Amino acid sequence: MLDRIRACLPSLAPAEQRVAELVLADPRSFALLPVSALADRAHVSKPTVVRFCRSVGYDGLADFKLKLAGNVSEGVPFIHRSVNVDDKTSDIMVKVIDNTVAAFLKYRNEASASAIDKAVTALTAAYHAGRRIEFFGVGNSGIVARDAQHKFFRLGINGVAYSDGHMQVMSASLMQPGDCVIVISNSGRTRDLMDSCDIARKNGATTIVITASGSPLAAAGDIHLAADHPQGYEHYSPMVSRLLHLMIIDILATALALRIGSDKLQPLLREMKANLRNKRYA
Template identity: 40%
Template structure:
């Protein structure tokens, strides 16, 4: 059986998500171990090899083979990475919300799902593309943010960070206004398109219009194979864990907000090498504190 081990070469990834993803490719006996682990992973923290083998009704060599198949160097490494994964929260497969859930269960599930999904997004973020995005925004003379729905909220947050970006920033969440704004963009400006699906036709029109006007296009997209990528100069794929529950919290929005924070902070740090910008930013913070506290 041929297995794709691209997921298991990164030890920082959440082990429970690695097991969930690789499970269909495992041998039948290894899948029995995977099912026991995923069913109640906290029980595994104190289990010996023999105890886990008994729970899964397999041999001890099968448990060791399972550890190797999911990218662990042995059983101790498996338990260590399992403990680290549990510290980050239970995976999405354990976080589906149900009508019968108590407030305590809702708290645990939403926090677990959000923490795990953010961790997943963190280690799947392309660092090279991130550096390119920072370069693009640092050189921008103006930045315009575009998005709909939850992505529109992220776009508004991006515009709120304009003191960090150090240049005029605007946000448009209305379709007609978006087309108008994109049509007025020019060379040296950056159009930031935020879309979790990356398939909204009108946002592709906005991106194409901005490019025709000479602006650079940065895409914050949640889907790896999104058609919107073809309209962007730089793409940041902000990938979160898929959860089909109808009550799923908007972790895609939270992950995108974190990326906006990363971008704005990184740009501010670069601009702070300019003494004039640094003085202006400090003065702005002082005035803001005076307005808040008198």
């Protein structure tokens, strides 16, 4: 988070630069002080403090301070350590776990709550209108799409997951306004996913893309849920990206379940659990 502020510093207005310098000088105090005290210390107005938070990619002062507080209190550094051929099993175990934990904490501190809210709002509207909710992914992301279908199916949503490019294009061609499609990609550069996303969007469906910032797919969707991590997608198996995408799906499913309401979901889930009981050994 502090690296992001340093990178944005030259492009900020002079008054916002003073706020940035205040953050970098003492991030812990910035996270605790009220906006009036922050404005006085930076010699700017209170609206300038809020503008600074939005200029560096956050939803406002409250969102910025919440994530800043989490960032400066973490005991796990946001550093990706690549595995090497001469690593011992114990080294591999520690690196894989540390990389995953660091990626999750980084996402928590940088994720846009407003983007998540827009996605959940679109999914809720599609659910109540009885519209289609589908999931597109290719390769490893296709497995995540299947997991998303399973999680939404438990909420009573008859969604479909497609990992075949031809099926994605055909499905996207049949979409209409009010439908939703969640497109999942690590690289954000898969041609099949780009084609199907463009077709679905032209037909009026809401396209929610879970992918890396700055990728072509990120710009192609209606709602971009950034899934950024330091792991290169060309090396080894995309372990961190898959887990990060699964977590984002969990967030969407949980938020959607809360929007639907426990009065409607709890009886359904209780009956499902009771019917599955006979599938297990006592």
